[in-house]
Amino acid sequence: MQATAALQQMQPSYIREILCAAQAEGVISLAGGLPAGDKFPLELMKASIIALPDRPELFQYGVTAGYEPLLNYFRQYYQLPSHHQPLVCTGSQQGLDLIARAFISPNDKIVMEAPSYLGALQVFGLAQAEIISVSQQADGPNLAELETCFAEQNISLFYAVPDFHNPTGVCWSLAVRKQVAALCVQYNVTLVEDVPYRELRFKGEALPLVSSFCPDNALVLRSFSKIATPGIRLGLVTGNSQWIAPLIKIKQCADLHSSIPMQAVLLDLLTHADFDQHLKQLREVYQQRYQCIAQQLQQKLPAGCHFNAVDGGMFIWLTLPPCDDFALAKAALDNNVAVVPSSVFYQKGMAVTPALRLNFTNADIDELTIAVDRLVEVIKRQLDKNLDLKAVAS
């Protein structure tokens, strides 16, 4: 038996591989998209977890769409219109996979910003979609490129991460949100709005979802990995019932339903009197960690390296002068700091901006300071080498 051609072509996730290397003794990891492990709301979840054996009904097979009391909570909390439905999935990653399996046939065209979330590149690659990239600016996608794409090609969907993008940290402006929604309606393109970092804003006011301006042209993907814990593997898709129904069919094939005991624990957590306080503290910790790494980088980076400030999320996108980003990430790992090179966030064959994705939420402030020292040392060494090579060439 052989893996399918599409699967054979798929590159294994560099990030999942580097996560292994990053766990080695002495390595500080800025590589994974990991939330702070010491800030999981386990105390708030404890009573609910301890009480699980007294609720045997939760351990029976359940309904594919999700645990009804949790679905009702989502209907109310997100104020879903009556023709929209929630579907609980096994992490928002599964939601993405279900959408691709339900709605994408080989060679269908989909649009993403470049660079892109690696997990989405993998899912849509496996579905054999033709992925068309539009460039990303400081306030969102390049609208002229997006409109040309929508107008000239038969686009099935636009996958977007408008709140604190992975890997760049970019948050779309209000004006861009409205214009993208208008373009989706005008050209009848479905928006898949993936918002796992939305609640992690530590500066400024929350902006409306893009889908709030085109609710019947959109599916929204949410994740509980960053505000609860990734290990519970729970996410949510919401949108027009007509689109949720095919997703439920596919989910029946995939795993029948997501863990009902964990859904019950999640509901108890989301409705816990102290949950808002947990979120507030989480944002404060992430802001402190961000400020620490940003300050260290500003003080120590050599000329030619640059990053834009972020108002939330988990990542800094550090752009570099022309260099081999893979070699740099490898040299950083040898110097005991793990980072992700930008190439992994682009489709094969695309022009890549040399950059590194730095996660600032998992390491503590002392570790972040040491990590920046180690990284800057390696970057300076690499840039000196570049200068030497230029000197030899001239």
Ligand SMILES: Cc1ncc(COP(=O)(O)O)c(C=O)c1O
């Ligand atoms: C943009 C984006 N979407 C989806 C996911 C998957 O999240 P989950 O843990 O809910 O599957 C991630 C995880 O890092 C992500 O960055």
